Amino acid sequence: MSWIEIKNLQSIPVKEIPCLHVDDFRSELIKKIKSGNRLIQFFGDKNSENVILYSVTADDDVAKLSITSSQLKQGDAYQSITPDIPSAHLFEREIFEQFNIKPEGHPWLKPLRKGIEGIDKTETHYDFFSMSGDEIHEVGVGPVHAGIIEPAHFRFSCHGEKVYHLEIKLGFQHRGVEELFLKNQNPIYLEKLAESTAGDTVIGHARTFASAIESLAGVSVFNRVKQIRAIVLELERIAVHLGDLSALSNDVAYLTGNSVFGALRTKVINTTMAICGNRFGRGLIKIGGVNFDISSGLSDNILDTLNQLDDDTSLAAEVLFSSASVLERFEKTGIVENEVAKEIGMVGPAARASGVSIDIRSDHPSGAYEYFPHHKLTLNSGDVFARAYIRFVEIQQSIRIIKEELKSLSEGELKQDLKPLSKDSFVVSLTEGWRGEIAHAVLTDSDGKIKRIKIKDPSFNNWFGLSIAVRDEDISDFPICNKSFNLSYCGFDL
Numbered sequence: 001m002s003w004i005e006i007k008n009l010q011s012i013p014v015k016e017i018p019c020l021h022v023d024d025f026r027s028e029l030i031k032k033i034k035s036g037n038r039l040i041q042f043f044g045d046k047n048s049e050n051v052i053l054y055s056v057t058a059d060d061d062v063a064k065l066s067i068t069s070s071q072l073k074q075g076d077a078y079q080s081i082t083p084d085i086p087s088a089h090l091f092e093r094e095i096f097e098q099f100n101i102k103p104e105g106h107p108w109l110k111p112l113r114k115g116i117e118g119i120d121k122t123e124t125h126y127d128f129f130s131m132s133g134d135e136i137h138e139v140g141v142g143p144v145h146a147g148i149i150e151p152a153h154f155r156f157s158c159h160g161e162k163v164y165h166l167e168i169k170l171g172f173q174h175r176g177v178e179e180l181f182l183k184n185q186n187p188i189y190l191e192k193l194a195e196s197t198a199g200d201t202v203i204g205h206a207r208t209f210a211s212a213i214e215s216l217a218g219v220s221v222f223n224r225v226k227q228i229r230a231i232v233l234e235l236e237r238i239a240v241h242l243g244d245l246s247a248l249s250n251d252v253a254y255l256t257g258n259s260v261f262g263a264l265r266t267k268v269i270n271t272t273m274a275i276c277g278n279r280f281g282r283g284l285i286k287i288g289g290v291n292f293d294i295s296s297g298l299s300d301n302i303l304d305t306l307n308q309l310d311d312d313t314s315l316a317a318e319v320l321f322s323s324a325s326v327l328e329r330f331e332k333t334g335i336v337e338n339e340v341a342k343e344i345g346m347v348g349p350a351a352r353a354s355g356v357s358i359d360i361r362s363d364h365p366s367g368a369y370e371y372f373p374h375h376k377l378t379l380n381s382g383d384v385f386a387r388a389y390i391r392f393v394e395i396q397q398s399i400r401i402i403k404e405e406l407k408s409l410s411e412g413e414l415k416q417d418l419k420p421l422s423k424d425s426f427v428v429s430l431t432e433g434w435r436g437e438i439a440h441a442v443l444t445d446s447d448g449k450i451k452r453i454k455i456k457d458p459s460f461n462n463w464f465g466l467s468i469a470v471r472d473e474d475i476s477d478f479p480i481c482n483k484s485f486n487l488s489y490c491g492f493d494l
Contacts (some may be wrong), residue, residue, distance in 0.1 A: 001019050001403070002018055003018060003028070003032070003067065004018060005064050005066050006065050006066075006067065006364075006460050007064065007065065007360075007364070007412040007421045007426065008065065008364035008430045009211055009215045009428075009430075010215070012218055012427075013422075013425055013426075014424045017054070017068065017069050018068050019069045020068055022053075022071070022072055022078075023078070023349070024070075025053065025068060025080060028098015029055050029057070029068070029085070029088075030084045030085055031082060034085075035194070036061075036085075037057035037058060037488050038057060038058045038087070038345065039055070039085065039345060040058045040065065040428070040437070041054065041055065041056040041093070041428065041439055042054070042055045042059060042088060042095070043091065043095065043454040044098060044101065045088075045443060045452045046099065048075070049073060050071050050072065050074075051072050051099045051101055052070070052102070053070070053072065053073055054069045054441070055068055056439075058346045058364065060364070061363075061414075063362075063363060067428075070401040075101075076101055077103070078102075078103060078104065079103070080103035080104055080105040080107055080109075081103065081389050082107060082396045083105060083107060083110060084418075086346030087344055087461075089108060089464075090464070092109075093106070093112045093455050094113075095289065096109060096196065097112050102480050105456055110126055110127065111126050111171070112170075112492050113172070113174065113493060114170065114171065114457075117481075120450055121400065126169065128167055129165055131157045131164060131165070133159075135160060136157065136158070137158055138158070139158060139475060141153070141155075141156070142154055143169075143172050145331050149489075151172035151489065152169065152175065153165075153168045153172075154476055154477075154478075155168075155169065156470075161476065162472060162473070162474060163307075163471060163472065163478070166465055166466070167383040168463055168466065169434055169466075170463065170489060170492045170493055171493050172493065173489070173490065173493045174493070175494060177193070177488065178195055178377060178494055181193060182452075182453075185287075185449055185450055187287050191206065191209075191210065191235060191286055191287060192384060194206050194208075195282055195283075195422060197209075197457065198459075199280070200240060200280075200435050201236070201434065201438070201457070201488070202236070202280045202282055203229075203232050203235075203236040204233065204431055204435075204438050205237065205433070205438060205440075205455075206284070207285055207428045207431050208428070208430070208438045208439075208440045208441055210288075211367070211429045211431070212427050212428075212429035212440050213235065213418070214287060214288060216420075216422050216425055216442065216444060217419040217421050217422070218416050218419055218422065219288055219416060219418060219419060221289055221416065222289070222360075222413050222414070222416070224293075224411065225289045225290050225412070226367040227410060228275075228409075228414075229290065230276065230367055230368035230405055231294070231402050232285075233282050233431070234399075234402050235269075235271060236280075237394065237398050237433075237434040238395050238399065239265050239268040239269050239272070239436065240311070241349075241395050242262075242264050242265035242395065244483065244484075245320065245388060245391055245392065246259075246260075246262040247483045247486070248330075248480060248483050249320060249326075252325070252326055253325075254325070255327075257319070257320045258311075258385060260316045260341055261313075261316060264313060264316070267309060270412055271305055274301070276291065276303075276376045277299065279354045287418055288418045289413070289414045290414050290415070290416055293414055295395060299406045302406060303403060303407075304401050306402060306472035307398065313392070321389060323386075330383065330388060331381075332383055332385075333383055333384045333385075333480065333481065334355045334470060334481035334486070335381070335469065336382045336465050336468050337382055337387055338349070338354050338355040340354075341354035341355075341382065341465065341469060344465060344468070345461050346436075346465045347435075347436035347437040347458045348432075348433075348434075348458045348487050349391060349434075350387055350435075350436070350438065350465055350484075351462075351465075352376070352377060352378045352390055352471060353381070353386035354382035355378070355380040355382065356378070357378050358376070358437070361374040361432045362374045362376050363391075364430050366430070368395050372401065372405070377394060377397065384480050384481060420448050421444050421448040421449070421450075422444065423446055424446055425443070425444045426439070426441070426443050426446060428440070428441050433458060435457070435459060436462065437456075437464070438456070438458060439456040441454040442454075455494055457488055457491030457494075458490050459488040459489075459491040461485055463492065467491050469481045469484075
């Protein structure tokens with residue numbers, strides 16, 4: 001047996017995961033992806049003197065995850081998977097950087113998060129791609145940016161105003177988030193850490209982590225908890241999508257849209273604050289439940305807000321997407337073709353804007369989404385317009401989801417005690433955050449403690465998509481291409 005098949009949030013003993021010779025591991029993984037599966041996770045875990053490589057793929061049509069593994073020693077090498085499966089390229093670079101397992105023949109084997117010499121002894125040399133020729137020039141942006149933007153370096157290779165290549169260098173912060181989960185396993189600490197993984201995705205990461213721990217503990221939260229978690233997850237989606245429409249409006253000098261969508265976003269985050277006291281949902285989700293309820297009076301107020309929000313958003317979007325000056329900048333700008341988006345493993349609204357029909361809420365549902373039919377929405381043009389418009393239609397869809405959940409809130413407790421985690425076990429937790437697929441893989445040791453957590457924010461999948469989007473575009477179009485993805489620096493730098 002080469003693979004074990006499980007469902008989202010199904011915990012299994014680690015010993016049940018097949019362990020293959022690395023050559024078989026490689027060939028089986030390539031075969032699995034070529035047959036239509038997606039690469040969800042690919043990571044290492046140090047075990048004594050060895051490194052165990054785990055791969056997780058998804059068959060979205062049948063809601064199945066497939067897991068296999070291979071054991072190597074630090075310093076070993078294997079033939080790179082990336083030339084056959086481009087979506088593996090960042091995973092392989094990460095494994096090489098963390099465990100010195102070299103993917104021979106990797107076409108872009110550069111440091112992922114430790115690549116600027118001179119900062120400390122762990123840094124290694126980073127060679128940027130370069131071009132030469134008449135009128136070829138480079139434009140470097142960052143890592144220090146204006147305002148409070150986090151650090152990242154963008155290196156443009158240009159001929160005149162046209163971008164031939166964009167290389168994005170991330171990993172300046174060295175946050176060490178995954179290691180922090182192992183140092184203090186008090187549930188309250190872990191909850192705070194999970195919701196701090198990416199500050200604009202508090203609910204998404206908190207829900208993903210809490211669900212993983214609940215699975216390992218054999219705890220099934222009450223239906224009311226599942227519904228409240230879905231409500232606040234959709235509020236988070238609406239709020240950020242509105243903020244993105246505001247930012248995109250600003251970048252094409254449509255200042256009315258910038259103001260209106262920004263004001264509507266404030267109404268949404270204030271609704272989240274009315275539920276839990278924090279506009280971003282901090283402190284709301286706990287392992288085993290939620291810390292705050294939605295009373296009937298609050299439910300009525302939220303419904304009133306959503307009804308008005310639906311009308312106001314529809315009117316603002318109608319004006320935005322019928323403006324000739326806006327459409328001139330949005331349409332046919334920053335195109336990522338469908339096949340390219342699939343090949344590099346894009347997820348979330350950016351993928352769906354390129355016609356890639358994946359959405360965890362439909363494909364691998366958990367919590368309230370198991371009982372609420374969710375329909376995937378896609379567009380096909382793959383440009384800035386599609387990535388903007390998909391946000392608008394997802395806002396409308398999220399409003400409908402929240403309304404239905406509020407009208408059918410179950411009775412039940414909000415919390416239950418956490419049981420000990422199962423020993424030597426493995427679980428994969430998937431959530432459709434507002435950026436796309438959030439994936440947490442958690443392994444426990446023989447004492448039932450967390451020994452490894454591998455976090456994948458959707459930004460990990462999509463940064464290379466931004467590089468593709470700006471090819472052959474004018475460099476002046478980079479800001480709207482960038483905003484149309486709105487990716488996370490800290491979500492990548494774990």
